[in-house]
Every structure is written in structure tokens, then in C-alpha cells.
Amino acid sequence: MSDLLKTDHPKDATQRFMFDTCDARGELVSLEHSYAEVLAKHNYPEPVQQLLGELMAAAALLVGNQKNDGLLSLQARSEGPVPLLTIECTSEREIRGLARFDPEQIAPDATLADLLPDGLLAITVVPKVGERSQGFVDLDGDTLADCFTNYFVMSQQVPTRFWLKADGLRARGMFLQQLPVDVIDDEDERADKWKELLMLGDTLKAEELMGLDNETILHRLYHEETVRVFDSEALEFKCSCSRERSGNALTSLGHEDALNLVAEHGGHIEIDCQFCNAQYLFDAADVDQLFSGAGVQSPSNTHH
Numbered sequence: 001m002s003d004l005l006k007t008d009h010p011k012d013a014t015q016r017f018m019f020d021t022c023d024a025r026g027e028l029v030s031l032e033h034s035y036a037e038v039l040a041k042h043n044y045p046e047p048v049q050q051l052l053g054e055l056m057a058a059a060a061l062l063v064g065n066q067k068n069d070g071l072l073s074l075q076a077r078s079e080g081p082v083p084l085l086t087i088e089c090t091s092e093r094e095i096r097g098l099a100r101f102d103p104e105q106i107a108p109d110a111t112l113a114d115l116l117p118d119g120l121l122a123i124t125v126v127p128k129v130g131e132r133s134q135g136f137v138d139l140d141g142d143t144l145a146d147c148f149t150n151y152f153v154m155s156q157q158v159p160t161r162f163w164l165k166a167d168g169l170r171a172r173g174m175f176l177q178q179l180p181v182d183v184i185d186d187e188d189e190r191a192d193k194w195k196e197l198l199m200l201g202d203t204l205k206a207e208e209l210m211g212l213d214n215e216t217i218l219h220r221l222y223h224e225e226t227v228r229v230f231d232s233e234a235l236e237f238k239c240s241c242s243r244e245r246s247g248n249a250l251t252s253l254g255h256e257d258a259l260n261l262v263a264e265h266g267g268h269i270e271i272d273c274q275f276c277n278a279q280y281l282f283d284a285a286d287v288d289q290l291f292s293g294a295g296v297q298s299p300s301n302t303h304h
Contacts, residue, residue: 013232020226023179029060031171037237047110053166057173059089070127078119081105094238239276255291
């Protein structure tokens with residue numbers, strides 16, 4: 001029997017679990033409100049909605065595995081109908097995302113290869129303390145889950161498997177990862193047990209991943225194992241944009257060029273955040289204030 005703890009099921013959260021009977025661990029994620037917030041900012045076609053949800057689920061699973069606090073960024077680029085797909089998730093579990101796309105080139109049944117042909121995914125970690133790190137993986141798998149699995153096998157050399165699914169309403173994901181030798185010493189037995197866990201994971205149907213709670217999923221898959229389930233950790237949509245950051249972008253232009261830009265735009269510069277659609281307005285007085293070192297507070301309006 002699994003050692004499953006009955007816990008609440010927040011709509012936006014990750015939940016870790018560990019196998020006491022073998023050297024493996026895993027995590028499950030569910031996203032609803034934060035996923036809806038991301039989709040509400042732009043009129044995304046259904047295939048793009050699904051990709052965004054899957055990438056959000058992957059980011060949520062990955063951020064909890066970072067050794068240091070900071071920012072995790074997933075950015076996919078291609079020359080196809082979706083030139084950019086990006087998700088950012090902080091160690092505080094605040095997540096945001098967006099996609100750029102050409103709706104005229106996207107069929108209702110478009111696949112990953114159709115949307116991001118010859119695509120490349122960059123996985124960037126920016127810790128609060130220390131140097132940033134970055135890894136890359138070709139988007140040449142049938143699914144995003146395949147691509148993340150390939151990344152860990154090839155770049156991290158850690159046996160890992162991802163399952164990701166999104167349908168425009170909910171994004172779900174699960175991953176398993178093999179741990180260093182502890183419980184099982186025999187190499188063949190260890191390999192067989194890992195293969196068994198993956199085979200059982202592959203029996204999970206899409207409708208089960210999307211519709212069942214975490215404990216039911218784990219009991220359905222691993223009822224013959226002893227599984228410890230830890231407390232869930234909540235996530236939320238939150239954008240890191242601000243008037244201050246927008247002002248910093250203006251100061252990088254230089255005082256004269258910033259004033260010229262204001263004049264060229266009829267007396268106001270409007271800086272839009274593509275993640276959340278916030279709009280920050282700056283006039284000539286705001287620019288002068290910025291370059292005088294007085295900060296970005298001003299009577300100008302900021303719209304959301």
C-alpha cells in the first residue's frame with residue numbers, strides 16, 4: 001500500500017513525492033488560475049494554448065529543483081508560426097508567460113513540429129546570488145515532454161521522464177527522476193525498478209492526468225510501492241513588470257534621445273508589457289524627473 005497523505009488540492013500547486021522502496025522521486029503540478037491569466041492576455045489559437053500550458057507546467061516542475069533562489073526562464077524560438085514561446089517562474093513560485101504567433105499559419109491540429117520547426121529551447125537559471133547558467137535542447141521530440149526528457153538525459157545525465165498536458169482550461173504535469181544509489185545497490189535491480197516506474201507512468205492516460213487528483217494518480221500508478229507525498233506548494237500568476245523597470249529602459253536611451261522619442265510620439269511614450277498588458281506612460285516631465293535622479297513616481301497614469 002502507498003503511504004499517501006490526504007491533503008487539500010489547490011488549483012495551482014506542485015506536490016513532490018518520493019519512493020521509499022527505491023531510489024526515485026517525482027513531482028506533480030496542476031495549473032488553472034495562473035494558466036487562465038496567461039491565456040487571457042492574448043487571443044491564442046488552441047494549439048498555442050496547449051503549448052503554453054505544457055511549458056508552464058514544465059517550468060513549475062523545474063523551479064522547485066533549483067538549488068538557489070532566483071528566476072527560471074524557458075524560452076523556445078523558431079522560424080515557424082510560433083517564433084517565441086517563453087515562461088518565467090521565480091523561486092517564490094510566481095509565474096508568467098507569453099507566445100508570439102502568426103494565426104494564419106496555425107492549423108487547428110498543429111503539432112509541436114508544425115508550430116516550432118527546427119526550434120531551440122533555452123533553459124536559463126538566474127540565481128539571486130551567483131552566476132547564471134543556461135542549457136539548450138533541440139525541439140525535435142514529438143512533444144514538449146519528450147524534449148525535456150531528452151534534455152535531462154543528454155545535458156544533465158540524470159535519468160528523468162516528463163509527462164505534460166494542457167487543454168486551454170487546465171495544465172498538468174508529472175515527472176520522475178532517478179536518485180543516487182541508496183535503497184537499491186544492485187545495478188541490474190536498480191535499472192529494472194526504474195524501468196518499471198517508467199512503464200507504469202506511461203500507462204497514465206491523458207484524461208486521468210487531467211481529471212484525477214494527485215493522490216488518486218499515485219495510487220493508480222504505484223499502489224504496490226511505498227510513496228511519501230509532501231505538502232503542496234502554491235503557485236500564482238504575477239508579472240514582474242513595473243514603472244521603475246520601464247523607466248530604467250528609457251534611461252538607457254540617454255536624456256536627449258528619450259525626450260526626442262517623447263516628442264515623436266505626441267508628448268507621451270507608452271511602454272507596454274507583453275506578459276500582462278500593463279501600459280506605462282511617460283511624458284517629458286517624467287523623463288526629466290528620471291534623469292534628475294528623482295525616480296519614476298509621477299502624475300502620469302499607468303493602465304492595466
